[in-house]
Amino acid sequence: MGDHGPAQGFGRWLFTTNHKDIGSMYLWFSFAMFLMGGVFALVIRAELFQPGLQLVEPEFFNQMTTMHGLVMVFGAVMPAFVGLANWLIPMMVGAPDMALPRMNNWSFWILPFAFALLTSTLFMEGGGPNFGWTFYAPLSTTYAPPSVTYFIFAVHIMGASSIMGSINIIATILNMRAPGMTLMKMPLFVWTWLITAYLLIAVMPVLAGCVTMMLMDIHFGTSFFNAAGGGDPVLFQHVFWFFGHPEVYIMILPAFGIVSAIIPTFARKPLFGYASMVYATASIAFLSFIVWAHHMFTVGMPIAGELFFMYATMLIAVPTGVKVFNWITTMFRGSMSFETPMLFSIAFVILFTIGGFSGLMLAIAPADFQYHDTYFVVAHFHYVLVPGAIFSIFAAVYYWLPKWCGNMYDERLGKAHFWLSFVGLNVTFFPMHFVGLAGMPRRIPDYALQFADFNQIASMGAFLFGFSQVFFLFIVIKTIRGGKQATDEVWESPEGLEWTIPSPAPYHTFTTPPAVK
Amino acid sequence: MLFFSKRPTVKSLLSVKPFVVFPLLALSSQAFAKSSEVVAGEAQRWGMNMPQGVTATSHEIYDLHMLIFMICVWIGVVVFGVMFYSMIMHRKSAGAVPSKFHESTLVELAWTIIPAIILVAMAVPATSTLIKIYDTSDADIDIKVVGYQWKWQYEYLGEEVSFFSNLTTPQDEIYGRVPKGEHYLLEVDEPVVIPINKKVRFLITANDVIHAWWVPALAVKRDAIPGYINDVWTIVDEPGIYRGQCAELCGKAHGFMPIVVHAMEEVDYQQWLDTKKVEAEELKLAMSQSFSMDDLYARGEKVYQTNCVACHGPAGAGGVGPSLIGSSITTGPMNGHLSLMINGVQGSAMQAFGEQLNNIDMAAVITYKRNAWGNNMGDMLQPVDVLNHKRSL
Amino acid sequence: MKSSASIKSIVIRLLLVTVGMFGFGFALVPLYDMFCDITGLNGKTNAEAFIPLADLIDTSREVTVQFVATNNDYMPWEFKPQVFKMKVHPGEEIETTFYAKNPSSKAMMAQAIPSVSPSRAASYFLKTECFCFNQQQLAAGEAIDMPLKFIVDRDLPGNVSTITLSYTLFDITNGGAITGDSLAIR
Numbered sequence A: 001m002g003d004h005g006p007a008q009g010f011g012r013w014l015f016t017t018n019h020k021d022i023g024s025m026y027l028w029f030s031f032a033m034f035l036m037g038g039v040f041a042l043v044i045r046a047e048l049f050q051p052g053l054q055l056v057e058p059e060f061f062n063q064m065t066t067m068h069g070l071v072m073v074f075g076a077v078m079p080a081f082v083g084l085a086n087w088l089i090p091m092m093v094g095a096p097d098m099a100l101p102r103m104n105n106w107s108f109w110i111l112p113f114a115f116a117l118l119t120s121t122l123f124m125e126g127g128g129p130n131f132g133w134t135f136y137a138p139l140s141t142t143y144a145p146p147s148v149t150y151f152i153f154a155v156h157i158m159g160a161s162s163i164m165g166s167i168n169i170i171a172t173i174l175n176m177r178a179p180g181m182t183l184m185k186m187p188l189f190v191w192t193w194l195i196t197a198y199l200l201i202a203v204m205p206v207l208a209g210c211v212t213m214m215l216m217d218i219h220f221g222t223s224f225f226n227a228a229g230g231g232d233p234v235l236f237q238h239v240f241w242f243f244g245h246p247e248v249y250i251m252i253l254p255a256f257g258i259v260s261a262i263i264p265t266f267a268r269k270p271l272f273g274y275a276s277m278v279y280a281t282a283s284i285a286f287l288s289f290i291v292w293a294h295h296m297f298t299v300g301m302p303i304a305g306e307l308f309f310m311y312a313t314m315l316i317a318v319p320t321g322v323k324v325f326n327w328i329t330t331m332f333r334g335s336m337s338f339e340t341p342m343l344f345s346i347a348f349v350i351l352f353t354i355g356g357f358s359g360l361m362l363a364i365a366p367a368d369f370q371y372h373d374t375y376f377v378v379a380h381f382h383y384v385l386v387p388g389a390i391f392s393i394f395a396a397v398y399y400w401l402p403k404w405c406g407n408m409y410d411e412r413l414g415k416a417h418f419w420l421s422f423v424g425l426n427v428t429f430f431p432m433h434f435v436g437l438a439g440m441p442r443r444i445p446d447y448a449l450q451f452a453d454f455n456q457i458a459s460m461g462a463f464l465f466g467f468s469q470v471f472f473l474f475i476v477i478k479t480i481r482g483g484k485q486a487t488d489e490v491w492e493s494p495e496g497l498e499w500t501i502p503s504p505a506p507y508h509t510f511t512t513p514p515a516v517k
Numbered sequence B: 001m002l003f004f005s006k007r008p009t010v011k012s013l014l015s016v017k018p019f020v021v022f023p024l025l026a027l028s029s030q031a032f033a034k035s036s037e038v039v040a041g042e043a044q045r046w047g048m049n050m051p052q053g054v055t056a057t058s059h060e061i062y063d064l065h066m067l068i069f070m071i072c073v074w075i076g077v078v079v080f081g082v083m084f085y086s087m088i089m090h091r092k093s094a095g096a097v098p099s100k101f102h103e104s105t106l107v108e109l110a111w112t113i114i115p116a117i118i119l120v121a122m123a124v125p126a127t128s129t130l131i132k133i134y135d136t137s138d139a140d141i142d143i144k145v146v147g148y149q150w151k152w153q154y155e156y157l158g159e160e161v162s163f164f165s166n167l168t169t170p171q172d173e174i175y176g177r178v179p180k181g182e183h184y185l186l187e188v189d190e191p192v193v194i195p196i197n198k199k200v201r202f203l204i205t206a207n208d209v210i211h212a213w214w215v216p217a218l219a220v221k222r223d224a225i226p227g228y229i230n231d232v233w234t235i236v237d238e239p240g241i242y243r244g245q246c247a248e249l250c251g252k253a254h255g256f257m258p259i260v261v262h263a264m265e266e267v268d269y270q271q272w273l274d275t276k277k278v279e280a281e282e283l284k285l286a287m288s289q290s291f292s293m294d295d296l297y298a299r300g301e302k303v304y305q306t307n308c309v310a311c312h313g314p315a316g317a318g319g320v321g322p323s324l325i326g327s328s329i330t331t332g333p334m335n336g337h338l339s340l341m342i343n344g345v346q347g348s349a350m351q352a353f354g355e356q357l358n359n360i361d362m363a364a365v366i367t368y369k370r371n372a373w374g375n376n377m378g379d380m381l382q383p384v385d386v387l388n389h390k391r392s393l
Numbered sequence C: 001m002k003s004s005a006s007i008k009s010i011v012i013r014l015l016l017v018t019v020g021m022f023g024f025g026f027a028l029v030p031l032y033d034m035f036c037d038i039t040g041l042n043g044k045t046n047a048e049a050f051i052p053l054a055d056l057i058d059t060s061r062e063v064t065v066q067f068v069a070t071n072n073d074y075m076p077w078e079f080k081p082q083v084f085k086m087k088v089h090p091g092e093e094i095e096t097t098f099y100a101k102n103p104s105s106k107a108m109m110a111q112a113i114p115s116v117s118p119s120r121a122a123s124y125f126l127k128t129e130c131f132c133f134n135q136q137q138l139a140a141g142e143a144i145d146m147p148l149k150f151i152v153d154r155d156l157p158g159n160v161s162t163i164t165l166s167y168t169l170f171d172i173t174n175g176g177a178i179t180g181d182s183l184a185i186r
Helices: A010-015 A019-047 A058-093 A101-123 A148-175 A188-219 A233-250 A253-267 A274-287 A292-299 A303-315 A317-331 A340-363 A365-371 A375-405 A411-438 A449-481 B002-024 B029-044 B056-089 B105-133 B266-286 B293-307 B334-343 B359-371 B383-392 C004-039 C119-124 C180-185
Strands: B141-148 B151-156 B161-165 B192-195 B200-206 B211-215 B220-224 B230-234 B240-246 B258-264 C063-071 C078-081 C085-088 C093-101 C108-117 C125-130 C136-138 C143-152 C162-171
Touching: A010 A019, A019 A058, A019 A101, A019 A375, A019 A449, A058 A101, A058 A148, A058 A188, A058 A253, A058 A375, A101 A148, A148 A188, A148 C004, A188 A233, A188 A253, A188 A274, A188 C004, A233 A274, A233 A292, A233 A375, A233 C004, A253 A274, A253 A317, A253 A340, A253 A375, A274 A317, A292 A303, A292 A365, A292 B220, A303 A317, A303 A340, A303 A365, A303 B105, A317 A340, A317 B056, A317 B105, A340 A365, A340 A375, A340 A411, A340 B056, A365 A411, A365 B056, A365 B105, A365 B220, A375 A411, A375 A449, A411 A449, B056 B105, B141 B192, B141 B211, B141 B220, B141 C063, B161 B266, B192 B266, B200 B211, B200 B220, B200 C162, B211 B258, B220 B230, B258 B266, B293 B359, B334 B359, B334 B383, B359 B383, C063 C078, C063 C093, C063 C143, C085 C093, C093 C136, C108 C119, C108 C125, C119 C125, C136 C143
Parallel strands: B141 B200, B192 B258, C063 C162
Antiparallel strands: B141 B151, B151 B161, B200 B230, B211 B220, B211 B240, B240 B258, C063 C085, C078 C093, C093 C143, C108 C136, C108 C162, C125 C143
């Protein structure tokens, strides 16, 4: 690789193998998907603003809940983390680029096709996928709309993209570290991504197998999930959640890494318990493989199974607790300031912990009989995913954007974005705990009158949260186009190799490996 | 803490009851039931906690829920307390100088072990409750519950009593053309009736996709899975009407298949059961009678509004299903129409109604469809024709 | 920084893991069946005839066996147990029948899928002969009494006093699984 800059025009983006270009494309793509998934969510919340059917028919409502889930999980959160990995991992480990730059280009460019395919189903006869993002058989097989085949291929492509991305990340981390950068010296973001990438390689193929079995059931007369032919619809749920539970950790582990980078910078104190953070992440990843059936407490498992999955799930609270305690102890007796990335990180710690509490409540199998498939569950996973994954991504963008484009964002606007999002999020999702406990099932387009008040509040919060993100887009574009010049360090003595290079980061960095002491 | 405000609400609700009861004792029991429900409906409006329910299990689950919740609240108070303390005291703007410490084996060990102990304390009551929930032995009454897209069927095993339970909320209420009733979306034509203080076992399965049978007041939720049977049980303490909903996404009308459980004194239950049996006998008799066009038309309209309207629309103009106005079926040969109704259309949303509708309702709804909305075929079908048709097949 | 050869070897290993995990997804199918056989998960019972080894009858104990019949979607057959409920001694071989009638105007194939509740009793409910072992074919209008022979294992846990055997009847005239044709209609 020479010292030349980027190619010109559209070809630069189409053929690029530069980790920074690909990282940017991932991030922009993910933001576009975030807005699209957000629009789907707003359709849902608008319909639920009051009881009765006002705006959409139930068939379309079900397509909206399904597409919202799929687009947010596979289109917004995962590509955003891969984008951050692309930008940051080579800079953090002192590598010139990813290990497999050509594959990196492919793994990004197949994504837009996957989502074009998925979105196009909405315009097909019979409509798009309407069986929820968990697509339980036989609703998603025997009773699915014809577009299910396109859905299956879209999932295959997304899976291939994730697997290629993960292989690349593992190869980069294991092979491309600068001399002296031992594993236990790596920043936590690199560590959490390494573990996440292994999780992805372990479970995305299982998801691919799962949808392949669906495809065979639908088109080739097999009976994997069809009771009539000796199959079993419950088997579907086991296979799906064997993928699905690690998947939710895939969406949160990189967030742990981001927050572990930001909190020490703004507490001006080294991260507390680095080693225990690594071990906790690894334990969470391991536990994620043996808790899947806690999503299925009501299918009628034998009591032994029920108890096993309850105990295993409760255990997750231990390593997760260790992480939260570590972050708080990092803040303790530090010297804190509250710039936008720190605000998002603090909100992450508080709100993710609240999501963890409701998760612990859900782990209690007998109580889960009351919570299962209600809005309490919806509140729970939005509390871990929105302030968890999404807030950490915002925090990361504010934290590293000055390094990427060389300009400081407008701190006032950033804080305004934070407070709008924070208020919007809580107004949206906190009341969902209440309606869920009071008995409102999830995935319904219309509801009984006693749930009306909190739903109305939640809908108003959702619109506030949604429009705040357009404001975020404005802030990012404004920062890229100009603003106060960022220093090379950007923040007050942050840790990490990425702060030793100039701002904005040159097109090629670490062409000669840095020395790590 | 917002959760707490529910407690006084529950109490005030309970304390209101006697006041309502006394003046109303003189009135009919129906009026009482109605007014106490209105009170309940009002109190539920801002409901934010799990209902305590009316069974020993539901109370136990409620207590468990509150226990875990309170533990979480206290952990939250401590953890967030420390966090806010440092955010206030250790600010750079307040001149805080950062310490340098970054590990402590003792502390890290402590906050691994203490949560583990708390978890064990949570697991003990949870396990004991779960074991009780799983003990389905020695039931007094067995009721088979079958989930259909989108209604429930109840079959009292060994009693020859079986019926479907359909949503009765009119389309006009759903689409906001008329004000919504008190039990909007939570009302059915035939509730499942059970006696109080008896162990009732529900055998739950499904006809098509996975549904879930859930009544919060009973703390019973179990998936209804085609091909598999699940069992759950309940012993209800107080008579009353308890409402729930399907809790597993099952397609278009997932939000429109409520569950209503009517728990009554055992005497009343026996009476109800006997009436149902007599009804079943009468129905058998009526199968051999002839009805006038007007009778069939009127009955058929009701059957249509319950079973067909969701797909074919209130005026037969279609929706999810095809329009019935002047269609080749409704204005075609009678036998073809009847066969289609009995067998359904495989691979479409048109179900086989042969088992779901009795011969009278079948005859009535077909007569209605052939004469309503300007179809004016002028022909009609008697229950005995339906029977003969089924036999001749 | 290591050589491109070691990158290659990592990539190859990771691709093998990927392929392996894809296979593992499919391996979950037999693993799950095995697991169900052992634990009685889902109330699955034996799919092939059980051959009794010794016919010792435990007359000191009585267990209630209930029979339940359910039709799956689009299944127009009349289908019901001839006897709804019986008391049996563990170890005793019992025979009963289910009635089925095809009221439609065409020949149809059906498959009955058994399920036992409570599920912990499933592995103790042993069928020596069952119509569910085979597909049933009935001509238009034909009726049949389908036989079932079973033994309740003497080792049935003491706290099980009632066993419910449920059959769901599926229409498999068109090969059982739903085909692309029917999807097209949807």
